[in-house]
Amino acid sequence: MIFIKNRKRRLVIIGVDGVPYRLIRDLSQTGIMPHTASLIKQGILRQMASSIPEVSSVAWSSIITGKNPAEHGIFGFTDLAPATYRLSFPNFSDLKAPPFWYHDPKRRSVIINVPSTYPAESLNGVLISGFVALDIERATYPKTLIPRLMDMDYRIDVDSQKAHSSLDLFLKHLDQTLKARIKAYRYLWENIDWDTFMVVFTETDRLSHFLWDAYEDPSHKYHQAFLRHFSQIDEAIGEIKSRTNEDDSIILLSDHGFERTEKNVYISSYLKNEGFLKLKKPSSGNYSDIDHHTRAFALDPARIYIHLKGKYPRGSVEKEDRDKVICDLEALFSSIEIQGKKVIKRIYRKEEIFFGPLSPYAPDLVLLPHQGFDLKAGLKAKEPYGKDIFTGKHTQHDAFLLVSDHSDDDIMPNNPSVFDIAHIIGRLCNGNTTPND
Amino acid sequence: MSAYSMHNQDKTCWNCPAIDLAGMVDFRACGQSLQISKARSDDSDTYILARCKRNPGLGVYDPTTITFAECPEWIERPYGYLLRDMRVMILGIDGYLGWTLALWLGNLGIKVSGIDNYNRRNWVKERGAHTVVPISRMSERLHAATSVLGIDINFREIDIMDRARLAEFIDEVKPEAIVHYAECPSAPYSMIDAEHAILVQENNVLGTLGLLFIMRDLVPETSLIKLGTMGEYGTPLTGRPIFEGIFPADAILKWDNREWSLGGELTPRDPVSFYHVSKVQDTFNVYESCKYWWLRSYDVMQGVIYGIHTDQVAADERLRTRFDIDEWFGTVINRFVAQAVIGFPLSIYGAGEQLRGFIALEDAMQCMVRLIASPPDPGQYGVVNQMSGYCSIRSLAETVAEIGSQEFGLTVRIQRVENPRVEADIHPFEPIYDNLPKEFAFQPKVSPEMEIYRMFELLTQPSIKQRIEEKKHLILPRTWWSGQKKPVETLEVIDEVEYAPRAKVYLS
Numbered sequence: 001m002i003f004i005k006n007r008k009r010r011l012v013i014i015g016v017d018g019v020p021y022r023l024i025r026d027l028s029q030t031g032i033m034p035h036t037a038s039l040i041k042q043g044i045l046r047q048m049a050s051s052i053p054e055v056s057s058v059a060w061s062s063i064i065t066g067k068n069p070a071e072h073g074i075f076g077f078t079d080l081a082p083a084t085y086r087l088s089f090p091n092f093s094d095l096k097a098p099p100f101w102y103h104d105p106k107r108r109s110v111i112i113n114v115p116s117t118y119p120a121e122s123l124n125g126v127l128i129s130g131f132v133a134l135d136i137e138r139a140t141y142p143k144t145l146i147p148r149l150m151d152m153d154y155r156i157d158v159d160s161q162k163a164h165s166s167l168d169l170f171l172k173h174l175d176q177t178l179k180a181r182i183k184a185y186r187y188l189w190e191n192i193d194w195d196t197f198m199v200v201f202t203e204t205d206r207l208s209h210f211l212w213d214a215y216e217d218p219s220h221k222y223h224q225a226f227l228r229h230f231s232q233i234d235e236a237i238g239e240i241k242s243r244t245n246e247d248d249s250i251i252l253l254s255d256h257g258f259e260r261t262e263k264n265v266y267i268s269s270y271l272k273n274e275g276f277l278k279l280k281k282p283s284s285g286n287y288s289d290i291d292h293h294t295r296a297f298a299l300d301p302a303r304i305y306i307h308l309k310g311k312y313p314r315g316s317v318e319k320e321d322r323d324k325v326i327c328d329l330e331a332l333f334s335s336i337e338i339q340g341k342k343v344i345k346r347i348y349r350k351e352e353i354f355f356g357p358l359s360p361y362a363p364d365l366v367l368l369p370h371q372g373f374d375l376k377a378g379l380k381a382k383e384p385y386g387k388d389i390f391t392g393k394h395t396q397h398d399a400f401l402l403v404s405d406h407s408d409d410d411i412m413p414n415n416p417s418v419f420d421i422a423h424i425i426g427r428l429c430n431g432n433t434t435p436n437d
Numbered sequence: 438m439s440a441y442s443m444h445n446q447d448k449t450c451w452n453c454p455a456i457d458l459a460g461m462v463d464f465r466a467c468g469q470s471l472q473i474s475k476a477r478s479d480d481s482d483t484y485i486l487a488r489c490k491r492n493p494g495l496g497v498y499d500p501t502t503i504t505f506a507e508c509p510e511w512i513e514r515p516y517g518y519l520l521r522d523m524r525v526m527i528l529g530i531d532g533y534l535g536w537t538l539a540l541w542l543g544n545l546g547i548k549v550s551g552i553d554n555y556n557r558r559n560w561v562k563e564r565g566a567h568t569v570v571p572i573s574r575m576s577e578r579l580h581a582a583t584s585v586l587g588i589d590i591n592f593r594e595i596d597i598m599d600r601a602r603l604a605e606f607i608d609e610v611k612p613e614a615i616v617h618y619a620e621c622p623s624a625p626y627s628m629i630d631a632e633h634a635i636l637v638q639e640n641n642v643l644g645t646l647g648l649l650f651i652m653r654d655l656v657p658e659t660s661l662i663k664l665g666t667m668g669e670y671g672t673p674l675t676g677r678p679i680f681e682g683i684f685p686a687d688a689i690l691k692w693d694n695r696e697w698s699l700g701g702e703l704t705p706r707d708p709v710s711f712y713h714v715s716k717v718q719d720t721f722n723v724y725e726s727c728k729y730w731w732l733r734s735y736d737v738m739q740g741v742i743y744g745i746h747t748d749q750v751a752a753d754e755r756l757r758t759r760f761d762i763d764e765w766f767g768t769v770i771n772r773f774v775a776q777a778v779i780g781f782p783l784s785i786y787g788a789g790e791q792l793r794g795f796i797a798l799e800d801a802m803q804c805m806v807r808l809i810a811s812p813p814d815p816g817q818y819g820v821v822n823q824m825s826g827y828c829s830i831r832s833l834a835e836t837v838a839e840i841g842s843q844e845f846g847l848t849v850r851i852q853r854v855e856n857p858r859v860e861a862d863i864h865p866f867e868p869i870y871d872n873l874p875k876e877f878a879f880q881p882k883v884s885p886e887m888e889i890y891r892m893f894e895l896l897t898q899p900s901i902k903q904r905i906e907e908k909k910h911l912i913l914p915r916t917w918w919s920g921q922k923k924p925v926e927t928l929e930v931i932d933e934v935e936y937a938p939r940a941k942v943y944l945s
Contacts, residue, residue: 055464077462077464078484078499081495081496085502086495086499086502087484087498087499087501088497088498088499089486089499091496093496132462132486132497134459134460134486134497135459161463285501286449286499286501286502287502288449288502288503288507300464
């Protein structure tokens, strides 16, 4: 047997944001995604649990670090800055655990469009930030790449506002965004001598939010457009696969699943109606208007915080009363029904799901809904529930993980979760366990 | 509890010029947009993403969640919270209002910059007149501001029509508010002939339009405080209220047995000279730019301005602001006082029953600071009718006559002369001027009597009285709206002045 000294194993990670296990399985079986079907045959595909809450910022931060939110510090797309009511949008600078590409500085990484990696920070390789990224300049490392990206008409994300005025225009921009992303991956694949290559296609998530009904309904005007997009994604997956060497490893994964939205449910509305949440101006949608009579408030999507004295400027709940307030909230939310259907499937206490030094910043409760209910903080919402343009919503239990590598038979956990990915990456790269152990 | 009236304490970073509005995000769709849409920003689940230019350490956040009262960059001042070391640029800084405001703002710790091309000095010179209160050259003014008041003003001699240089200066200073006084403020000047009408409209309309494009490109978060005039509205003979630029929410139009809401629409304008037309055109240009580009602006519909005093301009002779009395640039109350000082009958046009809003110089300065301190929302075109009260021109003349005769021993007569303008001599007048007191906590501090008294004190000084005498032949109008150039004839001389003006002055 010949051993190549210092040989590094190449790893390719393809992310498809918000694609559920059953969709990837079904479209592979029905011939819409033949390249993915071929990958499935060569590897192992499993349903995967997402983070709690099941939003991209938390899930992808967990995927790239292998850490619990109470270790990496990202609990949602929004947060209140400590000891204030300033609603902040945590980003890559707030990530408190190192992503896998910093673990082995000798490995050169290309990281494209991983959500919550803005602003881009230096690394051995290239990083183009994903959603939420405010400008291409700070979303790109190294900056010398910016002119090339501009030439490609590279877009950080599709402008989702377009969908509010025209779904046709939204689909056109979605297509352009995907094409530009593919151009960028091709360029970097060919021009960088990389060891780890990661690209995330987030267009799948945007499409599913607006047109999940089109996926489920074959007679829907945009059913074929929906399938066509996944077919394009599949072609990109096939192309990437065709470019790999025989001993390269491939991970294909999503960060959460999707399902049909029946109703949006606004948590703050219930908190207000039951006297847990008081705003200085009743019609206000500002967290800065939280009154000192408030006992609990919510942040998106369904994180509930006890308004503790000493933790918030106008906090009024004494520490010894926290459990009582939590019990009252659990009683409230476990009883909510809309049109005869229970809304909340599971109420998690902080202690059950958040483990790590940052747990003081974690929400006290996180709600998980029954099928069809999309939970939102909805501080501005006037009604407890409603319906809007969106037809699809995230699911927690239904992400997927596909590992195409036979060198390590037990690399795939039986019940994988987003927290396992960094560990798997470490093993595939160099036989390590969790990268930052 | 603050000792001051903190009218702007609940304003947030959303209003703050030190904010960089980076985009929007809709977490329902995990979607972002780098374009900020007004309609979507009201959506319950759509957030605006902002960064603080002064404190980047705050990261990216929702700008509606930090109030001025909570922000350490906004500090308590007598007229509300003011942004620490706020940068304010005054266009037309050499003028009657511009110079006064520069010192007023500088005295509050604001970093003042400004441009001027000395047009006003030249236009007055063109008439053969001069400011009866002598003013220094700009270099001497700037030196005196520093040495007497400790105020450093960053001045450039720039014509507002020179867009390239103006843009360069704005880019260099990055003002957080721009006060726009750089317009020709004279109705008669615009009615002299075609050349003058065109000059006024070019300078005012095109100068402002160019400024709006510069602001769009370089400082879109900066608030524009633009001087308009009550004269934009005219004096509608229907007697309908003269709202503050925009119809209130409950205004209704009834016609043909049907009703429509007028709420939020611009109110009608009925300008009374080509100068006033330029101001109306400005209104539309500013309004549109707020709509198209999310600029933010207050249009200040100023009543007749009068007065000579602020503590800053009175601090040193070199710091005095100009005071014009000629037919082109003299405003009515200032002109009355000058006439009274030299025994020249106070000239009122036509019946003299024209009703006008007015405001003292010092109160106008207070208003401007309050507006600067409380920036509009992005995309907001706000309007204030800036006046502290209103009364007839004849009543104002009687007030001046009373103070001149009773306090200064002058013999003061009033004369009615032909009205060279095309305007109603007698008309209803119901101005609404609630915004400044209600939204900005403005309270007039200066009564007409007090300011007129201070004007007499200054203008009766021999050297200034002499300067009035030298140009008294330029006081009465010769510029007719018809295009004629001829003196006005006296209609009536009122020797027995009845002093009952105070009852007719309606202070807010």
